[in-house]
Amino acid sequence: MKGSLKKFRYLEHTADMGLEVAGDSLAELFIHAAAGLREMIFGEISEHAADRQEWITVEGEDVEELLVGWLNELLFLFETRGFVPLTFRMERIGIGDMSATVYGAAFDENRFPVLREVKAVTYHRLAVKKMKRGWRASLYVDL
Amino acid sequence: MKIRIDRIDACRWRIPPFGKMRTEGLVFATEKMLKALEEEQALEQVCNVATLPGIVGPSIGMPDIHWGYGFPIGGVAAFDPADGVVSPGGVGYDINCGVRLLRCKLSVDELNGLRDRLADALFRNIPSGVGSQRRDLKLSRQDENRVLTSGARWAVNQGFGTDEDLDRIEEQGCLPGGRPELVSDKALERGRSQLGTLGSGNHFIEVDQVAEIHDGEAAAALGLFQDQVTVTIHTGSRGLGHQVCDDFLRVMHRASQKYGIELPDRQLCCAPLASPEGKEYLAAMACAANFAFANRQLITAWVRESFERVLEKGPVDLGLSVVYDVCHNIAKWETHPVGGRERRLCVHRKGATRAFPPGHPDIPAVYRSVGQPVLIPGDMGRYSYVLVGTREAYAETFGSTCHGAGRVMSRHAAKKQARGHRIAAELAEQGIVVRAAGHATLAEEIPAAYKDVADVVRVVHDAGIGKIVARLRPLIVIKG
Numbered sequence: 277m278k279g280s281l282k283k284f285r286y287l288e289h290t291a292d293m294g295l296e297v298a299g300d301s302l303a304e305l306f307i308h309a310a311a312g313l314r315e316m317i318f319g320e321i322s323e324h325a326a327d328r329q330e331w332i333t334v335e336g337e338d339v340e341e342l343l344v345g346w347l348n349e350l351l352f353l354f355e356t357r358g359f360v361p362l363t364f365r366m367e368r369i370g371i372g373d374m375s376a377t378v379y380g381a382a383f384d385e386n387r388f389p390v391l392r393e394v395k396a397v398t399y400h401r402l403a404v405k406k407m408k409r410g411w412r413a414s415l416y417v418d419l
Numbered sequence: 420m421k422i423r424i425d426r427i428d429a430c431r432w433r434i435p436p437f438g439k440m441r442t443e444g445l446v447f448a449t450e451k452m453l454k455a456l457e458e459e460q461a462l463e464q465v466c467n468v469a470t471l472p473g474i475v476g477p478s479i480g481m482p483d484i485h486w487g488y489g490f491p492i493g494g495v496a497a498f499d500p501a502d503g504v505v506s507p508g509g510v511g512y513d514i515n516c517g518v519r520l521l522r523c524k525l526s527v528d529e530l531n532g533l534r535d536r537l538a539d540a541l542f543r544n545i546p547s548g549v550g551s552q553r554r555d556l557k558l559s560r561q562d563e564n565r566v567l568t569s570g571a572r573w574a575v576n577q578g579f580g581t582d583e584d585l586d587r588i589e590e591q592g593c594l595p596g597g598r599p600e601l602v603s604d605k606a607l608e609r610g611r612s613q614l615g616t617l618g619s620g621n622h623f624i625e626v627d628q629v630a631e632i633h634d635g636e637a638a639a640a641l642g643l644f645q646d647q648v649t650v651t652i653h654t655g656s657r658g659l660g661h662q663v664c665d666d667f668l669r670v671m672h673r674a675s676q677k678y679g680i681e682l683p684d685r686q687l688c689c690a691p692l693a694s695p696e697g698k699e700y701l702a703a704m705a706c707a708a709n710f711a712f713a714n715r716q717l718i719t720a721w722v723r724e725s726f727e728r729v730l731e732k733g734p735v736d737l738g739l740s741v742v743y744d745v746c747h748n749i750a751k752w753e754t755h756p757v758g759g760r761e762r763r764l765c766v767h768r769k770g771a772t773r774a775f776p777p778g779h780p781d782i783p784a785v786y787r788s789v790g791q792p793v794l795i796p797g798d799m800g801r802y803s804y805v806l807v808g809t810r811e812a813y814a815e816t817f818g819s820t821c822h823g824a825g826r827v828m829s830r831h832a833a834k835k836q837a838r839g840h841r842i843a844a845e846l847a848e849q850g851i852v853v854r855a856a857g858h859a860t861l862a863e864e865i866p867a868a869y870k871d872v873a874d875v876v877r878v879v880h881d882a883g884i885g886k887i888v889a890r891l892r893p894l895i896v897i898k899g
Contacts, residue, residue: 288829290459290485291492340685341669348665355658356608390548391859392830393619393899395661396512399668399685400488418488418512418661419620419830 284312287414294416302339303366305411306346306374310364313347316417318360318388326362326379333375339404342374343413347397358383392419422462424453430882434462440469445477447882449874452482455827464491467683473503475757475764479816481771482878483825483870489686492770495819497755498692500763504680505697506689507671509767511748512664514704515711516655518794519744520805521719523737525648527628530894533729538852538895540725541624545718547617547899548856558611564599566614570709574716584716586783588744589773592712597705603666610659610710615717619857619899621864622654624722627803627891637789637807637888641742649891651803652718653796655748656711663707667700692765701750708749715744743792747772747822755817766817774808774820774885793885797824797872799853799864799898800846803891804876811883820885821876824869837862855898864898
């Protein structure tokens with residue numbers, strides 16, 4: 277992995293797409309992954325006028341499962357409640373569980389034109405690593 | 420990883436077992452296709468599947484094989500009930516993603532001047548795109564449970580279609596053994612508003628024209644004639660299926676550890692077929708499969724309605740009837756001849772289609788003389804194919820064949836190539852009317868992003884694991 281990655285970048289895949297993510301802390305890694313997933317669906321969102329919030333808690337037996345669970349929870353909220361995540365506050369994050377407050381807005385096609393549907397975040401080639409400085413992760417989504 | 424692969428004939432390749440492989444790999448491809456495959460990990464995935472316990476026969480790769488999650492897309496593998504496993508990665512996120520073909524009495528000329536209106540009506544009547552929902556079809560929890568246990572039958576009971584439709588669906592539109600109590604609340608919530616929706620990505624509804632008949636006898640048995648108007652519906656179990664897969668990947672990850680199954684890839688996590696986890700996955704998967712059958716049945720009803728309104732013809736004059744409906748992401752109990760005796764096996768088909776031979780009792784009586792119809796969609800600019808199943812497929816691939824074109828270009832590369840092109844306008848010049856919901860969909864789904872499906876079906880035809888009946892050409896494409 278190159279050293280210059282600030283937040284996230286896309287990974288190429290013939291059938292689907294991936295994300296390579298960096299963060300100074302595990303909490304920041306999770307937030308950058310969420311931002312990457314959102315950009316994959318909506319492209320860049322410039323406005324951040326949140327008017328609602330959701331509370332997410334996820335349990336997992338390792339940090340990989342936690343990351344997949346967290347991102348899939350965001351997909352679930354978008355699909356079922358039309359919740360577009362804008363900013364994130366990590367409340368706690370450990371190896372076995374995490375919780376976060378997500379500030380967002382109601383889905384409106386004109387405000388948030390959708391680029392593509394993400395079906396799920398997968399475990400394929402999933403890696404979460406603690407580096408000398410900060411954390412790195414790579415993951416692939418099913419489109 | 421460099422994998423040794425030996426040529427068997429012009430379209431068959433064998434990967435001899437190495438490392439922890441319990442059986443060989445069998446790949447259907449031309450030499451040119453194989454070269455492209457060696458650059459990605461699909462062959463490695465064929466080998467990974469061969470390491471799973473209780474695999475019977477080879478780990479099979481179809482000519483449209485490409486890198487998937489866990490199993491390759493275009494992969495087939497069968498497992499023994501006593502010591503074999505079931506893996507959600509061998510089915511995929513979109514459980515019972517599949518294809519349905521409708522035929523009608525119209526010839527292509529009868530759509531003259533009506534194509535745009537028909538495209539608009541289909542686009543309006545069938546919700547498509549990300550998070551598409553149907554506001555006029557609110558399911559109660561009880562109704563949803565019925566969908567999960569009875570599949571397309573539920574839709575027919577509600578007045579969406581006829582008993583004749585059900586006869587022409589794989590498994591008559593209902594996988595037995597669905598247990599809704601094993602489907603999570605989250606999956607149910609995702610499903611409730613998405614029944615009767617197309618979704619996005621590569622899912623589509625196409626109005627096609629029968630452009631070429633390759634096998635007159637089989638085409639006649641399937642009710643297909645030259646220049647006839649047909650409709651292809653490609654969609655699956657929507658968010659409900661994705662959630663069932665995600666939920667059970669967690670269960671299976673723990674089960675793999677519990678039962679001491681060594682995995683080369685976490686996405687291949689699985690459980691013994693005889694274990695509670697394995698049985699529960701199959702029962703939840705059946706629910707998602709039934710949701711998908713009901714979904715395609717509802718969409719069929721709205722396709723009929725759209726045609727009736729735009730063409731101002733009644734159902735009898737239009738004769739829009741189901742040719743067949745196939746699953747291409749599924750695990751099923753089937754009986755197959757292995758080593759001279761019949762064995763009950765759990766066959767995983769991920770991006771592969773069942774292709775049962777003439778005479779098989781599980782195919783509708785009307786098709787029994789020619790074999791099971793197999794529906795192979797291509798990209799939106801070129802063509803799709805109708806095939807029938809063969810005895811060779813039954814003997815060699817657990818009655819399976821390919822499922823589609825398979826991508827050759829990543830979405831990013833496709834978008835780059837599409838830049839500067841007015842995709843919809845260019846397709847319109849070729850006589851194809853396109854409506855798309857997603858902003859990136861058209862660019863990412865350009866024809867060049869896919870293998871030429873003619874090459875794919877040519878391989879299965881030449882190998883004998885499918886027989887080409889007809890080629891369809893798109894007239895109207897509705898993309899999610």
